[in-house]
Amino acid sequence: MNARETGFPRADAEHDFLRARRRQVLSRLATWLRREPDDVNIMLPFHEVVEALGWEGERRLGPRVIRLDSIVGSVDRGRDFDRRFRPTSSRVRQRWERLALASRRGEAIPPIEVYRIGDLHFVIDGHHRVSVAHALGLESIEAYVVQVRTKLNPSGIRHRGDLIVKDYRRLFLERxxxxxxxxxxxxxxxxxxxxxxxxxxxxxxxxxxxxxxxxxxxxxxxxxxxxxxxxxxxxxxxxxxxxxxxxxxxxxxxxxxxxxxxxxxxxxxxxxxxxxxxxxxx
Structure with a gap:
């Protein structure tokens, strides 16, 4: 783990949350200073991605171990976390710290649930678990995966703005x-x-x-x-x-x-x- 260790798990879990919040605020400030688009730090909305790429079908793959950096979006919790799953407010703090404390104590954490599109993953359930895993410096996480097939390949999608190009391309290829x-x-x-x-x-x-x-x-x-x-x-x-x-x-x-x-x-x-x-x- 890259997280701070004091020997007091509860205090460390609290520091984990505060550090994650600070990093989120600093990231927003850096984005503003660089005059980057607002969507740079926003996670990709799953339904918008599917709409842009065109849904074809899905199948359950079951439990897998996936890389944390492949998780780029969410089904419905985009307002609580940024693109790196850092908390955007103190609203999620209580649950977040409970999970961080459990992780530090070595307690079993249930797998998250995700949709997979290409090499990208979108969280159905487990946003807090992903956020804590990032904060603790982990590189992978266990997940139940549902693979979604789309008409267009999702390669090249980095930010929300990239969906516009994909959507126009999908419509073009239909015509x-x-x-x-x-x-x-x-x-x-x-x-x-x-x-x-x-x-x-x-x-x-x-x-x-x-x-x-x-x-x-x-x-x-x-x-x-x-x-x-x-x-x-x-x-x-x-x-x-x-x-x-x-x-x-x-x-x-x-x-x-x-x-x-x-x-x-x-x-x-x-x-x-x-x-x-x-x-x-x-």
């Missing part, structure tokens, strides 16, 4: 059901760009159906767009050194919008690229 490498290739950093790209692809698909005089489902349109439009254009953008610091999908969206603004046609010729290169240099 444009790409698969495999094509699905992985389409990445943008601003949430609204997924909406712009989705509308662009739907418009492209509508023109394609008009040209061919036949109805095409969303999956077919997505595949045709990626293979006959997106990949050739991105290849030209690479060759013309027009990708820059953007993702390739962002570069495609940029040049596609510029195409309509510049010439109102579907041509990809030297004149268009020369104009784009001039605009980039401004």
């Amino acid at each position: 444009v059901p790409l698969a495999g490498e094509a699905r992985a290739a389409i990445v943008v950093t601003e949430p609204g760009q997924y909406g712009e790209l989705g509308e662009h692809i739907e418009a492209w698909g509508f023109r394609l159906m008009q040209d061919e005089g036949a109805f095409l489902d969303r999956t077919t349109v997505a595949t045709r767009w990626y293979e006959s439009e997106y990949e050739p254009v991105v290849q030209m953008l690479r060759q013309a050194d027009l990708v820059g610091d953007r993702t390739e999908a962002e570069a495609y969206l940029w040049v596609a919008c510029e195409r309509y603004r510049l010439i109102r046609t579907h041509r990809w010729d030297d004149e268009v690229f020369e104009t784009l290169l001039r605009d980039r240099g401004r």
